[in-house]
Amino acid sequence: MAIKDYLTKLFPKSLWVYHVNTGACNGCDIEVINVLTPYYDAERFGIKLVGSPRHADVLLVCGPVSRQVASAVRRVYEATPSPKLVFAIGSCACGGGIWHDSYNILGGAESVLPVDYYVPGCPPRPEAILYGVAVALGILPKKTAPVVARQKFLDVVEANSGEAISPEG
C-alpha cells in the first residue's frame, strides 16, 4: 500500500489546528510551519492551520509559558470549542525546557492548560509532530511517546507497503 493511501486511511477526519506561541524561541514554531509546507504537506490528511482558535480542534502550543502571556493563553483555550485537544510541542512546552526555573516562566503548557499530548524535542522533528497527531486520532495508545509511536507507525507502514522506509526518512 502506498504511504499516501495508508496515511489517508489513518487520518479520515479533518483536524484544524491553531498555533500558539507562549514564549518559544521560534525553533518549534518553524517546525510546526514546516509540517504544513508542501514538503510534509499535512493538508493531505485534513490538517489545516486556522487563524482563530474559534475554528480549531487542536491547539499546538510551543514554548515555555511566561507570566506575561499566561492569561492570554488561557483565553485562547477558552475560545476553542469543545471537544478540543492540546498538544505541547517541544521540550519547553512539555515542561519548561531550559527555562523551567527562570523567574518569569510558570513552566510548560500544562501550567496553564490541560495538555493531552506531549511531543518532546528541541525542537521536535516535523515527523514527530505528525506522529503526535496520529496518536491523537487513536491510531496508537494515548500517552505513548511520539518517538516510540513513530517507530511503531513506520513498522506498520513498512509492513503494508512492502518497502523499506528509513526512520530518518
Ligand code: SF4
Ligand atoms: S524546545 Fe527548543 S526549539 Fe522549542 S522553543 Fe524550546 S528552546 Fe526553542
